[in-house]
Amino acid sequence: MKKRTVEELKEIAKDLRKKVVTMVYEAQSGHPGGSLSAADFVTACYFREMNVDPKNPKWEDRDRFVLSKGHVCPIQYAALGTLGFFPEEVLHTLRQEGSPLQGHPNMHCPGIDIPTGSLGQGFACAVGMAIGLKIDNKPSRVFAVLGDGECQEGEIWEAAATANKYQLDNLIVFVDVNNLQIDGTTDEVMPNLDLGEKFKAFGFEIYNIDGNDMAQIVRTLDTIRMHSHDHKPKCIIGQTTKGKGVSYMENVASWHGVAPNKEQYEQAMKDLEEGF
């Protein structure tokens, strides 16, 4: 994958965020908040870190990407469409009948490696992929994005234990810690305590960063790449802002799964372009 600069990646992230808001606005349905919080990490993966081939989505030696918090698929679709996994105009069909861009990702969409949407499950699949790739001595790595709310699912910790047992140094987990879930803050609904310490206790190498700071993300991924053979799975705890980049969405739980109206859409596009 092309080694883009941090500044170039920031511009791409801005573009992908606009596409996310546009998709959700046009569909009048979808999950903008978490898509925007995860946008920077997703951008860094697809536009700098991962080996993928948009013209050959099933290329055997590709890196895998598992969006375990599958409801934020608009950001993944935006990345895949921009890279050319499918024609960019398909982005206008989110959640429409017959569209490969289902409300939650499935494998009819080029570039999707596993269906997700039922929280907790994608991560176990990512672990299975990493096990299989390691058995075959493939250089491919597996990138998984988890929500902090999702970490309330017990299956996450079953999978984490398995990642430790099989020494999956080809597995990179990003936990999108935006501290919000549908019913409120994670602290209110079900406190996660220190997720970094938890993953550390499960044998992961931990990286605590600002998950919306592109420079930190890139630096962390560079570091992780240098430790690809240390027998330890990696976990980036990314502190993020839900709704990042849109003034009225930032840190507001109710923007989890709601589409903006016309006025809100225009405001969002302005916020993303000009900052606020």
Next chain:
Amino acid sequence: MEKKATRNGFGEEMVVLGKENKNIFIVDADIGKSCKTDGFAHAYPEQHINVGIAEQNAAGVAAGMATVGKIPFVVTYAVFGSLRMCEMIRQEIAYPRLNVKIACSHGGLTPANDGASHQAIEDMGVMRTIPNMTVIMPADYWAARKLTRAIAEYDGPAFIRFTRDAIPIIYDENTEFTIGKAHIAREGKDIAIIANGDMVCYGLDAAAKLAEEGIDAKVVDMHTIKPLDVDAVKDCINNIGKIITVEDHNIINGLGSAVCEVVAEAGKGRVIRFGIQDQFGESAPYHRLLEKNGITVDAIVAAAKNF
């Protein structure tokens, strides 16, 4: 008659398959010894994953492995392999139609002494309602070996259920089985007994007793309840009309239900169902649990005579 548990047939066939195809894996969840995967694990440790007591994760890990070209068999007890893992099977295995096999010992009431917590009486029905799923219960040791091989060769998700206890061997190594195709265990013209698993042997025993009284019973081994061999059921409807189903499964949504669906749509024929009477089991000898649900050879014979 020689007896062997079908779980042994599974375990032995997996040892053969594991050598032939290095992409075949077993994903265990700590009960490998009981599910007879120890031979495979010992012979091919590099093809054996044990995720511990974490069945939901086992299903997800297997799905992930299937996406990179492996053929994983998730092995556990039927109650966990159907219910504990249910949504993971639906979302990550059946929905993307991945090549994962769920192979379960302790089907039906066979874990008799363990009590209701371990008795899988809903498993096949639950699996039958999930799109893309194939659901199988072999009738004896040889059928277990043949059908284990068949699902390994089949590209898609499948659920196969074995017995804990030794059951009579009614076939031999030359008997052939095809997924979705009923095996006619006995030809007959007066009444059709459609059964699966160890209940096929009950059907054959009933047929033998009926023969003494001049009643010629056909016995159909419907090892695959999904996809159901509709033509085999229609043959029974059109040529006999009287059908008895026998299964070690809840009376709801198993073999009997599947057969009734065909009969209802055909608009002719009649069915009497033997199965678990929509009630939980308990710790007791296996044959006693079957008796408590009215599943005995004598009861099948009586039903056939009074049909």
